[in-house]
Structure formats: C-alpha cells, structure tokens
Amino acid sequence: MLHSLGIAATAGIVGLVIGFFVAYVLTYSPFKYRRAVDVISLVSLAVPGVVLGIGYIFVWNQRWLEPIGLLLYGTPWILALASVAGAIPIITRVIVGAMAKVPGQLLAAAQMQGAGFFQRMRWVLLPLIRGALVAAGLSAFGSSVFDLAATSILLPPDFMTLPVFINKAFEDLKFAYAAASTLVGGGFVVLLIVIVELLFQPKKWKAGREQA
Numbered sequence: 001m002l003h004s005l006g007i008a009a010t011a012g013i014v015g016l017v018i019g020f021f022v023a024y025v026l027t028y029s030p031f032k033y034r035r036a037v038d039v040i041s042l043v044s045l046a047v048p049g050v051v052l053g054i055g056y057i058f059v060w061n062q063r064w065l066e067p068i069g070l071l072l073y074g075t076p077w078i079l080a081l082a083s084v085a086g087a088i089p090i091i092t093r094v095i096v097g098a099m100a101k102v103p104g105q106l107l108a109a110a111q112m113q114g115a116g117f118f119q120r121m122r123w124v125l126l127p128l129i130r131g132a133l134v135a136a137g138l139s140a141f142g143s144s145v146f147d148l149a150a151t152s153i154l155l156p157p158d159f160m161t162l163p164v165f166i167n168k169a170f171e172d173l174k175f176a177y178a179a180a181s182t183l184v185g186g187g188f189v190v191l192l193i194v195i196v197e198l199l200f201q202p203k204k205w206k207a208g209r210e211q212a
Helices: 002-028 033-040 048-060 076-099 104-112 117-128 130-145 151-154 162-171 175-199 204-209
Strands: none
Touching: 002 033, 002 076, 002 162, 033 076, 033 104, 048 076, 048 151, 076 130, 076 151, 104 130, 117 130, 117 162, 130 175, 151 162, 151 204, 162 175
C-alpha cells in the first residue's frame, strides 16, 4: 500500500503541475500548435494501459540510457512515470473546464498593472481555480492507486504494489484476503482524499453542513 500511495502521490503532484501548464496553453495561449499539444495530452487516455506499458519498456530499456542515469526500466521511477502519463489527461480536462470560466481579460488587466507571469498565476488564476486543482489532483491520485494494467507489466523486482497484490491474491483463490485488501486499501484512499479536501477546501465542507 505504501508503494502504491507513493506512486499515486507522485502522479498527482507532477501531473498537476504539467496539467496546469498544458491547460493554460490550451485556454489562454495563442500558440499555433495548441491542437498538437491537446492531442499529445490525450494519448495515454486513448492507448490501453498494456500497450502503454510495453511502449515504456522499449523506450526506457535502452542501453545508451544507462551512462546518463535514465535507465528507468526495473526501477520504481518507471511506475511513477507511467502513472503521471495516465494522470495528465484527467487533470488537464478538469483544469481546462475551470479555466474556461475565468476570462482572459482578467489576466490581461493584471499584466497591464505590471504583474509578471508567475504573479498572475499566484494571485489571480490559482485562487479562482483552487477547487478544480484539488479535485483534479485527488482524481489522479485515486485512479493511480489501483492502476493494474501498466503496473503489472512494469513492476520492478521486490516492489509489490496494491493492485498487483490484490490480483495475485485472486489468482491464488484467496478471495477473502483479496476482498479485505481491496476494502482496506479503498477505505484508506477515501480517508486521505477526505482529509486533503478538509485541509484545502474547508469552506466547501462548512457550506455543505450548513445546507444540511
């Protein structure tokens, strides 16, 4: 479970950073190759996880990568990389929807007042889409914990993950053990998601209690 949670957290955080900038380009940038960026961000969503895992083996198992320290096949880093690739389409779609509600004129007005790019992001855009960022990161985190397809193919030696562990338990006919692992793992993930929601969006939960 710790291995899966670590990989999922990496996918959520790294994917959130990449997805934010991809969404910014798709929403506000006049970049003429935006369509190509959009297609690239959706590749891992269109390609099955098994095919994606096999492709990662061919790409990250090259001999010339070893001298520069990028021979990732057989290490936990390739699992994190595959999880990030799977998380980016989910994160990008959520953030694009949130950014579409923030007019570009608002950012242009801040720029005219002398705010730099990162200042506009920090003080204008991020506060307005904070809820979407939290939702996107948690969605990627939750889906990455139980990603079986790519994980089963890219699993390094002596590095068991929760979905592979549950799958092997089912194959060994240990149904009660596999079901218990699924419930415990799922319950723990839901608990973490609720805690993060409470930390980053306390007003949302307070408003929900007042309405109830």
